[in-house]
Amino acid sequence: MKKLIGPLIVALLSVIITGCGIKSAGTACPPLQGTYKVEDNGFIYIKKQYVDEYVAAITVAESSPQVLAVMIPKKEDLIRDQLPECSVILKGIGLLAPTNKDKTYNVSDVSQNYSSERKIDTPLVLMVMAGFQSNVYGVVKVSDTLSETALSAFETVNE
Numbered sequence: 001m002k003k004l005i006g007p008l009i010v011a012l013l014s015v016i017i018t019g020c021g022i023k024s025a026g027t028a029c030p031p032l033q034g035t036y037k038v039e040d041n042g043f044i045y046i047k048k049q050y051v052d053e054y055v056a057a058i059t060v061a062e063s064s065p066q067v068l069a070v071m072i073p074k075k076e077d078l079i080r081d082q083l084p085e086c087s088v089i090l091k092g093i094g095l096l097a098p099t100n101k102d103k104t105y106n107v108s109d110v111s112q113n114y115s116s117e118r119k120i121d122t123p124l125v126l127m128v129m130a131g132f133q134s135n136v137y138g139v140v141k142v143s144d145t146l147s148e149t150a151l152s153a154f155e156t157v158n159e
């Protein structure tokens with residue numbers, strides 16, 4: 001029995017060290033599917049369609065949901081563009097990304113000549129660019145699942 005304890009401890013330590021090495025080599029992104037609250041402006045619902053393929057529905061106030069494609073950039077593209085790991089593109093809207101709570105974002109108004117700063121204190125940020133205007137919104141993931149309301153948003157648009 002004593003002869004087995006030494007190799008067992010070595011094997012167990014190897015598994016623990018290997019596991020730690022995997023985690024520190026690169027963080028895994030959290031599950032993307034779920035319900036997200038965008039400040040007081042509405043919700044984003046992200047639904048997994050197929051492996052690494054998602055679709056989003058955005059609802060603002062009482063308006064009809066808008067369905068958009070979700071693009072997952074390659075890691076090399078995120079590095080090249082200096083974007084945070086786990087960022088995704090909501091086609092036609094902007095970039096949903098983990099936020100750096102110490103960062104201040106520059107946003108522009110109707111004219112390119114005027115800008116202001118916003119500090120976001122939520123775990124995620126939605127960066128929107130429309131013509132000369134840009135803005136950022138704080139986003140919080142409220143659920144990993146989609147409610148009946150969220151699922152009906154996808155059905156309403158598909159009808």
